Amino acid sequence: MVERRKPIWIKEAIEKVMEYKLRGEDELVSIHECDERYLSEPLIADHDVPPFNRSPYDGFALRARDTENASRETPLLFEVIDEIGAGQVSLKQVGHQQAVRIMTGAQIPDGADCVIMLELVREISEAGNKYIEVKRRLQDGDNISFQGEDTQKGSPLIDKGERVNPGIKALLATFGYSQVKVAKKPTVGIIATGSELLRPEDELEPGKIRDSNGYMIESQVLRTGAVYKKYENCADDLESLYEAMKTALQECDILITTGGVSVGDFDYLPEIYKRMGAKLLFNKIAMRPGSVTSCAEINGRLLFGLSGNPSACYVGFELFVKPYLRYWMQSDRPYTRYITGELKMDFPKPNPFSRFVRGKISYEDGKVYAEPVGLDKSGVVTSIAWADSLIVLPGGTRGYRAGDEVDLILLEDQQGSGVPWQERKFSKS
Amino acid sequence: MVERRKPIWIKEAIEKVMEYKLRGEDELVSIHECDERYLSEPLIADHDVPPFNRSPYDGFALRARDTENASRETPLLFEVIDEIGAGQVSLKQVGHQQAVRIMTGAQIPDGADCVIMLELVREISEAGNKYIEVKRRLQDGDNISFQGEDTQKGSPLIDKGERVNPGIKALLATFGYSQVKVAKKPTVGIIATGSELLRPEDELEPGKIRDSNGYMIESQVLRTGAVYKKYENCADDLESLYEAMKTALQECDILITTGGVSVGDFDYLPEIYKRMGAKLLFNKIAMRPGSVTSCAEINGRLLFGLSGNPSACYVGFELFVKPYLRYWMQSDRPYTRYITGELKMDFPKPNPFSRFVRGKISYEDGKVYAEPVGLDKSGVVTSIAWADSLIVLPGGTRGYRAGDEVDLILLEDQQGSGVPWQERKFSKS
Structure with a gap:
């Protein structure tokens, strides 16, 4: 049976996910181990800087x-x-x-x-x-860096939720944080589903392909700062997928499945959500690729059902899973950051829904440009490797032309954004 | 005695470092462990994509x-x-x-x-x-994705030297790389020097400060993709510093010292370079901060002497050490990437040498802007934490004004550049 699904807007889907946002626990790590971790408490100056009146010169x-x-x-x-x-x-x-x-x-x-x-x-x-x-007259205070002139003892210098970079690590060392309180990394369960899936170590067989989405998600999880637990690929079999998901839910903080969310006869996710007693948040989004992304909640835990199509899977993670994980790790800028830029080439194909095209940003004379990478064909994964952004082409009746202003979602950015990307009121063409 | 040093241009200093560039060894890692590693061989398609004629739809x-x-x-x-x-x-x-x-x-x-x-x-x-x-007529080939139409078996898809991101990991999985040949991480020795240095776990003492540069460099090394070996801080004592450096040189691929490169009486680096028989490449660069950055070579290994000033130390690493390490790990775009943007505020203080100001980039309506973060006072480390770029203000007789076009060196970028930043022929004002 072909199931009818009601698409919701991207913004709405993000909001539904974030209704269930949680802050995770924290843990103490050695300062040597704190790189790229999210601070779970503000960094406070434990002394004045400079700590005494000092000479800036010999x-x-x-x-x-x-x-x-x-x-x-x-x-x-x-x-x-x-x-x-x-x-x-x-x-x-x-x-x-x-x-x-x-x-x-x-x-x-x-x-x-x-x-x-x-x-x-x-x-x-x-x-x-x-x-x-x-040979010259000096003034009282000449060439002296005064105690506390840069920072006073007790000042909060860095907020919780910031990710440790070299400059923050230097501050931690300066202010005596030999142990650093950071957000504990959430564990993301990953199950790739589909009877067609082989593992990278397997020889190809007729009709089958190797799982790539599961590995791609591993990498996306790590880039976000979380850790993953990858389970064996799961064939399109209701019972075994149900059991695998039940186990994973007990062992992980959130669970991602990839594949099995299309509208074909062999898609068991809706059935499994039901059997688990999970509350479906959405199972269709007005976007391409990734329209069949789904999310369900059970006992406060989220199950993301990402598409089996690599591009759709990639986009689904960046838009919906990443902010949830970043917030979990104390970030107040959990959303993917976006900027605007000029489209470098025509993209004539119109689309009723917003389209996320894998893009590469270039800068010329202080201006931001972006162009699609690869052919953007469903199933072509090469372009994901080259993309540093998603070019957003809002849905409408016309295509886009070189020179059009478009939103660009930054994929490698670590700064994040306090507000999620959302459809523009008026689409350009 | 005050030693006279001849400053060289930044470009020249980078060239002198890169004269000694080396490619490191490689190693095999599990695909699960390959994230952010540099490929040491091209990624080749081991089969056609699609591997057979397939249906893109149900x-x-x-x-x-x-x-x-x-x-x-x-x-x-x-x-x-x-x-x-x-x-x-x-x-x-x-x-x-x-x-x-x-x-x-x-x-x-x-x-x-x-x-x-x-x-x-x-x-x-x-x-x-x-x-x-x-109810409709179909054509031969309608809705079929043909074998090999995306990628043909044997095609090189990703060059060696690229750093594994989620898209590349997906390709590795697709094409059967359950083991991935990656660049072995070079080991960077770090010695912070200075009798004033305490460790983060130490209580402050009169006249002393905690080492922050050593930790900052740890983080910069990791961000580059290399690993570090941090040695005990070393007091300003010729013999013990000499011994520490000799040991480190045997255990590491390159060595970074921080501090001890100023022109004061207690700076032993020049003496140690001499005693080791190391060839001095430079010990003064026409730039601020970081003018007293030094580099020496012995038996093909480099010793970087970064300034004890945190900002100078930071800049020295990004400009001179990072490209050396990236090249070591097979990258053909080892240099820090730079773009141009518009200065958002006046920076009236002229400087005879090029100045690297810690900056933050913002994007508005498709244009790139940058503004200095923090006070940019020597010794203030807070601003390094907030910087995502170095605003380059070329040396000259006048200061800079809001609206001036400036070069921006991107600090968080992983793409790199095939060419190093260099002074513009004509400085703006």
Whole structure:
């Protein structure tokens, strides 16, 4: 029987998924292991930066008032009473016409209130004593980085939900986070369904193809920052698929199946959802590819039924699964980020529904362009490998032309967006 | 003594590094472990795609010539002689006015030469036999995806040196790469130097700060796809630094030190390079920050001396270390990718040398904009966390204004560039 399904809008589908959004648990990891993890608490400065008044240059620390009469014509002599490297602290008190040799980053010694750069003085040694000649007048505070001028103790510097990059890792180290509280990675179960599916290690057989979607989803899951548990491919058999899904649901935080969501006779997902007592959120979306993407909920857990078509499967993950996972890991910008750009070539075929075309972005003279990659034929997976974006062509009665402004969903972006992509009110043509 | 150093241009420094570029070894990993690895051999199609003539839709396979007289007024009856799901092959031969029910992706049965979509026929059951009513004329080849029409067996699909993304992983699975030959990850030794350095787990002490550069470099190394070996921080002591570097050089493929490259009295790197017999490639570059970045070579191995200033250290890695590592891992686009965009705010301070300002890119109406993040003060690490780009302000006598076109080096980009960034011939102002 051909089942009738009512398509819903993309925005609506995303909203239905996000109605069930959850924040996951957190865990402590060593700072060495925190890369690309999502912070589960804000990063707070545990001390002032700089932590003490320090010198931004190599030079000599002295008292500004002693330089009042210094000039090119009347250089003044200062006795160098100590020499301190980075990490050292002088125990001397800088007095009248005295100076302490100081390295970049070192703490300003007591008594001193300014620093003169190394390049601006002449150094003189006389009878075992060292002196410098100062030829200019200095002001109190010259060449001093003051305690707390960059950041004050207790300041929140990075919000929870940010993903650790090299700059954030540097901050964690600076502020003593030898252990970092991060979002625990959700486990995504993956089951590829279809009696036609072989594994990569299998020889081809008549009528069969190797599963690629399951592996592609593995990679999409990892790129999001989650982990996966991949199950054996499942033949188109109601009982075994039901059992596999039941097991996976117990072992994973969410479950993705791929294949088996078309309208053919051999699609058991609707039946399985029913048998499980799962609530169907949607099973058809007004988009191409990916119109037969489905989602169901049971006990607060989501089951995503992605299409068996590779492009549709890919798009379904990016639009619907990724934001759910990112939110789980504390992100407040869980949605795929999108920008606008100019279409570089005609795309004459009209489509009643919004179309997501695998695209490649280029930049020329400060402008954003995008062009479709590959032939965009159903089943051609090569183009997914080259795509860095999805070109969104809103549904309508006409095709698109080079020069048209289009939305571009960024696939490699890690910044995310606080708002999901949605259909424009007026489609261009 | 203040050592005199001759600055060289950025482009020249990159060239000097890349004179010593090497391709690393490769290794076999499971397809489950290949994400974000660099392919060390081209990905070749081991079979045609599609591997057989197949149906892109659910429908009925039949012979086009039998539909010659079919029309809305005179529908023709076809006997359904078999029913095949995906992965199955029909053993029947489709004859005159016969049809085989076929699922999306299934192989076209012998005898049939076209497919009619499920939605376009009426199904009739009569005395245990099934029939369909066909109301239109079909052409030979209608709704058939032909063997090899997407990709032919033996075609190279992805070059070596590409980094595995979800689309490439899907291709690897499709074409039977259960084991994938990838570039072995080079090991990058990291030694943070400076007597002022504490570890993240240490309490602050007067005059001291926690090492952040070493951790930042860890993260930059991982983002590039390499692995790191981090050594204990090293005090400003010639002997211990020499020994630490000698050990690290034996255990790692390249070595990065941070700190100790300024012109202060306590900088031992030049002395250590000499003692090791390393050839100095450069120790000063016409850029800010990072002017005291150094690089030396010994027995074909590179030693990078990055600045102790966090921003300078960061920039030094991105510009000089990253391309070396990417090339090592087989990439032919090892350089950091750059685009142009419009400066969003004034940057009035002129600089004789090219300046790399930590920036954030925004897109509006198809145009690229960038603005500096944070105060860009030396020592402020917060801005590195927020930067997604380096805004390049070429050296000159004037500052920059909002609206000026500038180069933007993309920090999170994984695509890379075949050519390194270089100073523009004419700087704007």
